[in-house]
Amino acid sequence: MLRLPVLVLLTLAVAFGIGGWSAAWTLKATSGFGAIKLGPWSAYPELQTASADPFAKAHRAGDGRVLLGRAEGLVFTARTDQDGKPLSGNCSYTVSGTTPPSRFWTLRITDSGGVPVVAPSQFPSSINSWNTLRNSDGAFSIRISTDAKPGNWIRLDQPGDVALVLTLIDTPTAGSTGLVELDMPKIAMTDCDHA
Template sequence: MFRVPLLVALTLIIAFGGGILSALSMLNASVGFGSIDVAGWRAFPAAQTIEADPYAKAHRAKAGLLLYGAAEGLQFTAERDDKGLALTGTCSYRMSGRTPATRAWTLYAADDAGQPLNASPDLPTAQNSQTILRNRDGSFEIVVSRTAKAGNWLAIPDTGSFRLVLTLLDTPAAASTGLSGLVMPVIEQIGCGNE
């Protein structure tokens, strides 16, 4: 007598639970579609626009992120070095070169969930275009390491994998016409362990 209602209730729980879990896993797995990859850096130029796919909109809403307008900026992330190895807190890296044309940019290290890493309140955990030391030709080098380095240094904690987040503000690269021919900084590993 209770067999049919029990089977119906069990079926509904499985259906709703499976639907909710699959939607959450999709939101956690992807920022959306339409990414561009430039020299190991990935960006989603359409994620901030009205043309963004539903997964990108839901991902941003779930994360509670403030979105840049199409002409305001573009955020690039890098999770691997120039050899294709994952960035890890036990190694040191040199990020060198130039950024695409932009009025200003910021750089910080983040965990896999996109939250900024904090090595210590007294250490430089972010860099920007206004305070960076540059070479004569306008290029720059930033050492990303857990130990202090001379010059431009971005401190990271001794942690597992991380990603670098480079945000270009007021850049023509955010427009669809500016995406061709982008030149991004190169990230190379310069040592691991106690270097």
């Protein structure tokens, strides 16, 4: 007599449990469709627009972050270096080259979950276009490591995988259809503590 209600409850529990888990996993696995890949860098220009896909809208709602609109800028994220190796907090890197045209840009480090890595107050944990030293041709070289380096340097002292986030503010890149022709900074590993 109680067999049927118990089976129905068990079926519903399994369906809602697996359904909820798979939806949460899907939202963590992607920020939506329409990603632009330029070397190790990727961006989602449609993420904050009305034409965003349902996965991007759900990700945006669940994330709780304020994102840049298409006319405001574009956020590129790199989780690997130029050779396709995952970025690690145990390694040192050089980010060099130029960025696409923008009024202002920032480069910061996040952990694997997207939370910004903040260095102690006496060390730089990010760098921007206003305080970056450049060569005469406009190119720059930013070193990312635990130990202080001369010139442009960001401290990286974070266990596990990390990501680099390059935010371009007030850039024509966001509305450009020629994104595949953009020059993005190169990310090269210089050494690793565990190598």
